[in-house]
Amino acid sequence: MNDLQTRITEYVDSTVPPIEIDLLVEGLSLDEEPIRRLLPERTARIWWQHHRWAPVLAGVVVVLLMIGGAALLRGPSEVPVITTPDETVTSTTSLPLESAGPWVRHELRYQAGLGESLVAGSITAGSPGFVAAGNTWTRSDIWARGQIWTSTDGSSWTWVADDDRMLFEEGHFPEGAIASDTALIVWGANNRQGGTVIWRSPDGLTWSLVSSDQPLLDNEQPTNGLALASGGFLLYGAPVDCIFAESDVCTPVSAPRLLASPDGIGWEEVGTPVTFTAIVQTESGDLLAAQRRASEPTTWISQDNGASWERHGTDHSIEVGESSATVETMTVTPFGLVAAGVTAEKRPVLWISDDGTSFIQAFALPRRANVASIAHGQGWLVAVGSDGPDPAMWASQNGRDWQPVSLAGTYLGDGLLYDIAYRDSIFVAAGQHRAEIGGEALILHWNPDAG
Amino acid sequence: MTRSAEPTAFTEFARRIEPRLRYALAGCLTADLARDATQEALVYAWNHWDKIEGLDNPGGYLYTLAKRWGWRQRRRLLPLPDVGVADSPLDEPGLPRALSHLSTMQRQTVYLVEGLGITQQEVADLLGIGRTTVQTHLERALSHLREELGVTIDE
Numbered sequence: 001m002n003d004l005q006t007r008i009t010e011y012v013d014s015t016v017p018p019i020e021i022d023l024l025v026e027g028l029s030l031d032e033e034p035i036r037r038l039l040p041e042r043t044a045r046i047w048w049q050h051h052r053w054a055p056v057l058a059g060v061v062v063v064l065l066m067i068g069g070a071a072l073l074r075g076p077s078e079v080p081v082i083t084t085p086d087e088t089v090t091s092t093t094s095l096p097l098e099s100a101g102p103w104v105r106h107e108l109r110y111q112a113g114l115g116e117s118l119v120a121g122s123i124t125a126g127s128p129g130f131v132a133a134g135n136t137w138t139r140s141d142i143w144a145r146g147q148i149w150t151s152t153d154g155s156s157w158t159w160v161a162d163d164d165r166m167l168f169e170e171g172h173f174p175e176g177a178i179a180s181d182t183a184l185i186v187w188g189a190n191n192r193q194g195g196t197v198i199w200r201s202p203d204g205l206t207w208s209l210v211s212s213d214q215p216l217l218d219n220e221q222p223t224n225g226l227a228l229a230s231g232g233f234l235l236y237g238a239p240v241d242c243i244f245a246e247s248d249v250c251t252p253v254s255a256p257r258l259l260a261s262p263d264g265i266g267w268e269e270v271g272t273p274v275t276f277t278a279i280v281q282t283e284s285g286d287l288l289a290a291q292r293r294a295s296e297p298t299t300w301i302s303q304d305n306g307a308s309w310e311r312h313g314t315d316h317s318i319e320v321g322e323s324s325a326t327v328e329t330m331t332v333t334p335f336g337l338v339a340a341g342v343t344a345e346k347r348p349v350l351w352i353s354d355d356g357t358s359f360i361q362a363f364a365l366p367r368r369a370n371v372a373s374i375a376h377g378q379g380w381l382v383a384v385g386s387d388g389p390d391p392a393m394w395a396s397q398n399g400r401d402w403q404p405v406s407l408a409g410t411y412l413g414d415g416l417l418y419d420i421a422y423r424d425s426i427f428v429a430a431g432q433h434r435a436e437i438g439g440e441a442l443i444l445h446w447n448p449d450a451g
Numbered sequence: 452m453t454r455s456a457e458p459t460a461f462t463e464f465a466r467r468i469e470p471r472l473r474y475a476l477a478g479c480l481t482a483d484l485a486r487d488a489t490q491e492a493l494v495y496a497w498n499h500w501d502k503i504e505g506l507d508n509p510g511g512y513l514y515t516l517a518k519r520w521g522w523r524q525r526r527r528l529l530p531l532p533d534v535g536v537a538d539s540p541l542d543e544p545g546l547p548r549a550l551s552h553l554s555t556m557q558r559q560t561v562y563l564v565e566g567l568g569i570t571q572q573e574v575a576d577l578l579g580i581g582r583t584t585v586q587t588h589l590e591r592a593l594s595h596l597r598e599e600l601g602v603t604i605d606e
Contacts, residue, residue: 008566011546015482016473019490021465028497144552173554189554326581342583370583386590416590432594
């Protein structure tokens with residue numbers, strides 16, 4: 001496929017034909033009735049249904065206005081802005097350090113019942129060992145199928161069978177995993193019906209689907225992440241909600257959400273002042289959260305397991321102008337708080353902070369690079385992600401000096417790394433690469449002690 | 452109903468924003484709902500032109516509006532989306548099914564960046580997500596497509 005743009009355009013235009021603007025404007029310039037005639041028959045039917053239920057809708061409007069008003073009181077809505085195209089950024093040269101590797105690749109492909117292509121989208125490490133979550137698909141499937149694998153040593157992996165599909169329903173798409181002392185949690189999206197879905201295991205062996213009929217964050221907007229707190233777990237995101245101020249037309253408002261759970265099973269709403277992109281727990285037990293869209297990396301702090309938040313670091317402005325810095329992942333390390341994201345100048349970078357109040361840019365990543373996850377152990381920091389179409393990894397022994405890690409010989413073709421975890425002297429990175437036949441989950445393993 | 456838009460100004464705006472809305476909505480709604488929602492958003496823009504014209508990011512605003520409208524209709528009227536599985540006389544017959552295996556965000560970024568050719572930052576503004584998030588979704592999507600179609604995609 002040498003011209004993807006042509007084929008995508010051909011496909012979208014054939015399935016969703018363009019609207020003829022001239023005809024639309026001509027109709028709009030007339031009275032209200034011709035406007036309705038321009039709408040497709042089904043749309044017109046929906047309008048009629050709404051009008052027939054006007055008294056009910058009026059009640060919904062009142063309730064949603066109250067919700068919207070409360071949202072406005074909590075903080076300003078986040079209005080996207082148009083910004084300039086990316087600029088070219090060259091990586092800084094880091095100081096010499098030991099080589100992080102070699103990394104060893106492990107196979108997940110030949111487990112019974114798995115599809116033609118595999119993706120390991122996330123990985124975490126808890127007391128039972130490593131847990132990788134991802135999905136598989138075959139050419140005959142409409143939806144990808146969720147999968148979970150476990151490993152005690154990062155090298156041999158066990159597939160969590162789901163033959164009767166009690167665990168993963170159609171459209172379930174695992175996106176992240178996290179481990180506490182008492183439970184392993186995988187979260188993901190329901191691509192078929194919207195909302196966030198949670199899976200839970202006490203031991204890594206037996207898993208259950210927590211939310212199905214009543215998905216959390218009931219919206220198509222993706223959940224940003226799941227964080228550990230002393231009292232359990234926090235799920236955070238920013239679904240967009242509606243105010244129905246005029247008939248049945250939605251006026252969108254940003255509605256940052258934060259849900260808390262002591263056990264990963266029961267979830268309840270707690271307040272959040274802004275949209276958070278990452279939340280980490282410090283050694284003292286406080287929670288630090290990164291704010292979406294600020295002129296510089298900006299954090300909030302909670303000392304009561306997420307029940308209340310105060311602005312903590314760097315930037316006190318709400319208006320961010322035409323560009324903003326975004327922290328996309330953070331990790332508490334012995335060297336400080338290490339974060340990855342994009343500067344207001346649109347440079348992908350790694351930052352370091354002593355206390356979460358001010359951030360120093362430690363490393364400018366290549367222009368097309370993206371860091372998805374950072375882990376630390378044995379005096380090493382390892383960041384994984386992508387650099388264009390290729391998996392990419394960077395390592396540091398102080399959080400300030402970083403250098404790329406060679407993955408030569410560990411994968412067969414294009415691919416990406418999505419997540420990394422550390423446990424018992426072992427780093428395990430998870431992702432996906434192109435194999436000779438179909439795709440294959442990419443699991444890389446490194447033991448610093450093994451030299 | 453208020454109608455304050457000048458046809459020329461609105462037409463110019465609508466011509467520019469229509470494909471972006473349609474492509475973004477094609478990634479998260481069924482085909483007919485995507486077109487309905489796009490038209491719904493444009494009608495809304497006409498009727499509220501004074502408000503829309505003054506927004507920093509009218510495209511992002513209308514996308515959010517249209518998406519929510521479409522999702523509400525989808526939940527009421529349709530059991531599930533059929534994005535990407537319709538028969539299509541394409542040179543690449545595996546493309547619809549391969550696209551259907553992507554997540555919603557992955558499909559939207561492929562449509563907008565690879566199909567429509569707009570920048571990742573413009574996609575980020577339209578969808579209300581970060582630029583690197585767009586990049587992540589795009590790279591993952593292209594990786595999926597490479598694998599499933601067994602082909603090389605030009606960078």
